[in-house]
Amino acid sequence: MIKQAGTSKFQIDLRRHLRSQNICDNLVHLMCEIAEASKYVINAVRTGDLGVAGTSNLYGEEQLALDVLSDRIMRKRLIHSGVVCNIASEEMDEIYQCQANADGLYSVAYDPLDGSSLVDVNLAVGTIVSIYAGSELLQPGRNQVAAMYILYGPRVSLVYTVGDGVHEFTMNNLMEYTLTRENIRMKPEGDIYAPGGLRNKYTEGNEKFIRHLEDKGCKLRYSGGFVPDINQVLLKGKGLFMYPALQGSPNGKLRVLFELNPMAFIVEHAGGAASTGTIPILDLQPESLDQRAPVYIGCAEDVKTAVAFVNGK
Numbered sequence: 001m002i003k004q005a006g007t008s009k010f011q012i013d014l015r016r017h018l019r020s021q022n023i024c025d026n027l028v029h030l031m032c033e034i035a036e037a038s039k040y041v042i043n044a045v046r047t048g049d050l051g052v053a054g055t056s057n058l059y060g061e062e063q064l065a066l067d068v069l070s071d072r073i074m075r076k077r078l079i080h081s082g083v084v085c086n087i088a089s090e091e092m093d094e095i096y097q098c099q100a101n102a103d104g105l106y107s108v109a110y111d112p113l114d115g116s117s118l119v120d121v122n123l124a125v126g127t128i129v130s131i132y133a134g135s136e137l138l139q140p141g142r143n144q145v146a147a148m149y150i151l152y153g154p155r156v157s158l159v160y161t162v163g164d165g166v167h168e169f170t171m172n173n174l175m176e177y178t179l180t181r182e183n184i185r186m187k188p189e190g191d192i193y194a195p196g197g198l199r200n201k202y203t204e205g206n207e208k209f210i211r212h213l214e215d216k217g218c219k220l221r222y223s224g225g226f227v228p229d230i231n232q233v234l235l236k237g238k239g240l241f242m243y244p245a246l247q248g249s250p251n252g253k254l255r256v257l258f259e260l261n262p263m264a265f266i267v268e269h270a271g272g273a274a275s276t277g278t279i280p281i282l283d284l285q286p287e288s289l290d291q292r293a294p295v296y297i298g299c300a301e302d303v304k305t306a307v308a309f310v311n312g313k
């Protein structure tokens with residue numbers, strides 16, 4: 001059943017929806033705890049210090065005070081959930097082990113505040129989360145048991161999948177996440193595109209692909225934040241986001257564990273696709289926490305066309 005916003009007076013909250021998903025109680029609990037943590041992150045985004053933290057992350061990028069605070073909020077909540085064994089964060093250098101015995105527990109990779117450099121100009125940002133059963137985090141994204149993101153925009157929304165449909169929740173006036181769209185499906189092809197990276201560093205195949213999209217009359221819709229850019233493509237059900245290999249950066253910019261795997265899992269479960277240009281994102285075997293990859297993600301036909309152009313076909 002596709003539910004349109006505002007058509008029902010009965011609100012379905014996140015916990016109730018998760019309980020209907022045929023997943024174990026620990027996973028329901030974990031996902032609800034992440035949703036709770038996001039309420040503190042949005043508060044930090046709205047009112048927190050916009051300055052730098054004076055530290056850098058595992059990519060050597062300067063951390064903002066908000067990156068550090070959001071990371072601390074998420075990590076504490078995950079540790080206290082009692083159902084997590086290993087945690088990896090885009091803001092931490094190493095895996096944090098909460099519990100050694102992984103029986104019935106989960107491991108979580110997350111980006112606490114993706115796009116944080118956009119907060120000072122008041123653009124949308126988000127939290128991205130990837131969940132695996134057991135202790136292993138360096139495994140193909142296809143093995144995720146759940147993925148979710150929270151978008152801090154004019155409204156706060158949460159999108160999740162546990163491998164059976166993709167569902168959107170919106171924060172209401174009581175700060176509860178209630179169901180707004182169920183079983184989101186993407187069209188095979190779209191007419192918007194969000195291209196990351198400097199175009200004068202694009203390879204010939206990528207440049208030709210962009211010209212093809214322009215000739216087709218596709219509209220450029222790029223905010224510079226991965227979460228809102230993906231959310232737009234997913235919820236409009238049409239289009240593609242790309243951050244390709246660049247001259248001097250053969251793996252592009254975006255991180256496999258913290259950004260690409262969870263978004264690819266969500267988009268594939270909505271009928272879309274995600275590719276590095278060579279293989280599906282979800283088939284990548286990550287070798288390290290900080291691994292990056294080029295990405296084409298969105299409508300399945302658009303991703304197929306991108307891959308063909310990039311490979312000179």
Ligand code: FDP
Binds near residue numbers: 259
């Ligand atoms: P940011 O560096 O502002 O945190 O991976 C982070 C990210 O933003 C994504 O949210 C976004 O899609 C991308 O980088 C933007 O990179 P460019 O500025 O190179 O387009």
